[in-house]
Amino acid sequence: MADHIVLDIRDLRVDGGGDRPFTLGPIDLALAPQEIVGVVGDSGAGKSLLVSTLTHTLRDPAAVTGGQIVFEDEDLLKAEPKLLQSIRGGRIGFIGSNPHGLLHPMLPVGRQVANVLRAHKPLSKAEAREQVLEMFTAVGIPDPLRRLDAYPHELSGGMAQRVVIAVGLICDPDVVIADEPTAGLDVTIQAQVLELIESTVRSRENRALLLATRDLGIVARFCDRVVILDAGEVVEQRPTGELFRDPETDVSRALLAASRGF
Numbered sequence: 001m002a003d004h005i006v007l008d009i010r011d012l013r014v015d016g017g018g019d020r021p022f023t024l025g026p027i028d029l030a031l032a033p034q035e036i037v038g039v040v041g042d043s044g045a046g047k048s049l050l051v052s053t054l055t056h057t058l059r060d061p062a063a064v065t066g067g068q069i070v071f072e073d074e075d076l077l078k079a080e081p082k083l084l085q086s087i088r089g090g091r092i093g094f095i096g097s098n099p100h101g102l103l104h105p106m107l108p109v110g111r112q113v114a115n116v117l118r119a120h121k122p123l124s125k126a127e128a129r130e131q132v133l134e135m136f137t138a139v140g141i142p143d144p145l146r147r148l149d150a151y152p153h154e155l156s157g158g159m160a161q162r163v164v165i166a167v168g169l170i171c172d173p174d175v176v177i178a179d180e181p182t183a184g185l186d187v188t189i190q191a192q193v194l195e196l197i198e199s200t201v202r203s204r205e206n207r208a209l210l211l212a213t214r215d216l217g218i219v220a221r222f223c224d225r226v227v228i229l230d231a232g233e234v235v236e237q238r239p240t241g242e243l244f245r246d247p248e249t250d251v252s253r254a255l256l257a258a259s260r261g262f
């Protein structure tokens with residue numbers, strides 16, 4: 001692993017806090033430059049809880065009970081709100097899987113992406129619009145100029161998901177955190193979109209991606225390393241090839257068996 005670490009998750013523990021006890025962690029995971037790490041597990045394993053912790057979107061009553069999330073020598077769990085605001089969505093981009101929940105229904109999508117960009121970079125409206133147009137083209141939105149002024153409900157699920165991907169990548173982030181970024185897209189589009197996210201990550205020396213997914217086929221194709229979660233616990237953390245050749249735990253073997261055919 002490279003000396004430099006882009007994002008260092010140390011001994012992270014989260015308490016779900018609901019009626020049904022759920023604890024996540026401890027998680028130790030360092031993302032190296034250009035690395036794509038998959039976080040995999042069955043439904044309810046804690047993938048989204050981890051992503052929400054990393055993106056500071058935990059809902060009550062869930063709470064972090066210990067550990068650190070270190071980005072450029074700052075523990076984000078202790079960072080001042082102002083610093084956090086400048087990092088979130090800017091240096092650390094998020095790609096979620098529920099476009100209609102993530103996008104504002106009453107604002108044209110181009111404006112929404114431009115607003116994210118202008119919150120982090122000193123650009124005029126016209127400059128931001130130009131960059132969003134380039135990003136819409138890059139994420140494969142057809143007729144991107146016209147789509148800038150569309151409202152979310154005017155877009156198909158697949159198109160809206162591409163807008164969400166544009167939001168995650170528009171600020172040229174160092175870390176991309178993606179939670180099932182291609183859920184709801186058909187299989188050929190899934191591959192295209194993942195290839196785009198992959199090439200974006202690999203296009204800059206100092207960028208890393210954490211990709212939460214249930215789909216081991218995606219992991220096999222795109223991830224360098226895999227973290228297997230089961231009921232909130234890390235049961236294996238290995239280079240992808242090793243895991244596929246020689247899974248060490250029943251949980252991994254079951255996930256691999258379920259994904260056979262990919």
Ligand SMILES: Nc1ncnc2c1ncn2[C@@H]1O[C@H](COP(=O)(O)OP(=O)(O)OP(=O)(O)O)[C@@H](O)[C@H]1O
Pocket residue numbers: 016018022041042043044045046047048049050052057058059060061062214
């Ligand atoms: N943002 C959040 N804030 C608070 N609790 C959360 C959050 N996201 C998930 N949880 C809780 O974490 C627990 C683990 O579920 P989680 O959604 O993380 O599993 P998952 O592995 O992402 O499953 P799936 O593949 O079905 O999305 C559940 O009790 C869930 O309600």
